[in-house]
Amino acid sequence: MYEMYSNTDIITRFKATDTEPVYISTIHGELVYYSNRSPKKNTPNEDALAVIPVDDETIILVVADGIGGMSDGEEASKIVIQSLISAVANIKSSVRESILDGIDEANEKISSRNVRAGTTVSIAELSGNKLRTYHAGDSLILLTDKHGDMRYESLSHSPVGYGLMCGAFDKEQAMKHPERNLIYNYVGCEDNHINIGPVLDLSDNDTLILSSEALPDNIYNKEICKFICKEPLLDAIGKLIDQCNLNMEMPLHDRCCHPDDFTLISFRKKIEKL
Numbered sequence: 001m002y003e004m005y006s007n008t009d010i011i012t013r014f015k016a017t018d019t020e021p022v023y024i025s026t027i028h029g030e031l032v033y034y035s036n037r038s039p040k041k042n043t044p045n046e047d048a049l050a051v052i053p054v055d056d057e058t059i060i061l062v063v064a065d066g067i068g069g070m071s072d073g074e075e076a077s078k079i080v081i082q083s084l085i086s087a088v089a090n091i092k093s094s095v096r097e098s099i100l101d102g103i104d105e106a107n108e109k110i111s112s113r114n115v116r117a118g119t120t121v122s123i124a125e126l127s128g129n130k131l132r133t134y135h136a137g138d139s140l141i142l143l144t145d146k147h148g149d150m151r152y153e154s155l156s157h158s159p160v161g162y163g164l165m166c167g168a169f170d171k172e173q174a175m176k177h178p179e180r181n182l183i184y185n186y187v188g189c190e191d192n193h194i195n196i197g198p199v200l201d202l203s204d205n206d207t208l209i210l211s212s213e214a215l216p217d218n219i220y221n222k223e224i225c226k227f228i229c230k231e232p233l234l235d236a237i238g239k240l241i242d243q244c245n246l247n248m249e250m251p252l253h254d255r256c257c258h259p260d261d262f263t264l265i266s267f268r269k270k271i272e273k274l
Contacts, residue, residue, distance in 0.1 A: 002234075010085060011051040013263070014078050015044045021241055021264075023234040028059045028126055030268040032237045038214070039249050040259035046073035047212045047263035050081045052088050058095060058127040060088060061265045065120040065139050065212035067186060072117035080106040080121050080187050095125055096196075099134055103187060103194055110188035118188030122154065122210045126267065131208065133197035137186040140216045141197070146205035148229035152197065153221055156183070202269040207233065214262035215240075218247040233268045240264075 005011075005024040016035035023032050037045035046066030053059050064080045066073025080103065087102030088095070103121065110117055120137025133141045133154065141154040185193060207228050209215070215224065219240070227240040241264065248259040 007056075008053055010053070011049075012081060012085075013049045014081075015074060016047075016049075016263075017045065021234065021237050026053075026059065027056060028053075028267075029270055030233045031061075032233055032266045033264065034237070034241055035261075035263040037261050038259045039245060044074050045261045045263075046077060047261045048074075048077040048081045049210075049263050049265055050085060051265070052085055054088060054091075054095060058125065060084070060095070060099070061124040061126070061208075061210055061267060063122045063139055063210040063212055063263050063265055064187075065137065065261070065263065067118045067120070067183075067188075072113065072115045073119060075113075076110050076117040076119035076188055079109050080119050082106075083109065084123070095127070096132070099123060099125065100194060103134070103136070103192075107187050107189075107192045111190070118186040120183065120186050120213070124208055124210055124265075124267070126202075126208075126269075129202045129269070131200045131202055134194050135197075136192060136194050138183050138213050138216075140209065140211045140213070140221075142209045142211075142221060142224060143200065144207050144209075144225040144229060145203060146207075146229060148225045150221065150225050151206065152200060154197070155195065156216075204270065206269050207236075208267040208269075209264065210266075211264040212260065212262060214248065214258070214260040215244055215264060217258040217260060218244050228266065233266060237264070237266050 007027050013035045018036050021032045021034040048064045050062040064077035066077035083106035084102035087098045091098045120139040122139040122141045123134040125132045138156040143152040228236040247257045
């Protein structure tokens with residue numbers, strides 16, 4: 001679905017039940033977003049997303065995955081989105097510092113509630129041809145080039161993520177690991193911390209994905225890269241979403257799939273040629 005966009009509008013999605021991805025064309029590049037609850041539940045979608053334009057050079061993308069099993073995951077994901085929007089609207093020194101201030105504010109608000117709640121968060125700061133990422137938890141940030149080669153993937157703050165990093169097991173073993181859904185770090189926990197990625201130069205047709213854990217829990221990252229490199233962005237993301245939803249409904253014989261709320265933002269950079 002195509003949607004008109006003014007390049008200054010803030011987009012948010014809370015408790016969404018999207019049936020198809022939405023495509024918008026911005027001065028920053030092409031963008032597709034989607035959010036829907038798990039096919040295996042009737043309770044509200046606990047994920048949230050935001051597209052936050054800063055100026056003609058900079059845009060911020062956010063995916064927050066309210067933690068299932070806690071009493072108020074949907075409210076936690078909403079709080080982190082709203083805190084980031086507020087912080088970015090009042091930039092004091094830099095976009096980076098405002099993002100960190102927004103996360104700190106959200107962490108304090110969530111932690112001070114009288115209910116047990118938390119959310120992961122994945123953030124992309126896109127400025128010109130530069131990308132910087134921020135994340136806490138196990139939501140995915142993935143950057144691939146036009147050939148489908150992975151340029152960057154975030155590290156899940158979980159036993160499985162750290163096990164992969166140190167070579168204790170491979171991706172196939174990770175997909176089936178009994179502790180796959182445990183996480184050490186999220187917004188709302190006492191010792192929350194934010195992983196800040198390196199500044200990356202974007203090339204023509206590089207494609208970025210931010211997603212809640214439903215995507216990496218049901219499709220390997222290398223497969224995700226192959227899905228999105230060969231077609232126009234809306235078509236590619238539509239097929240990726242269809243495959244992920246199918247895997248959640250009908251698990252494949254060679255992996256353990258995990259039905260979950262599913263939220264995604266994808267961005268493709270078009271570099272102007274002089």
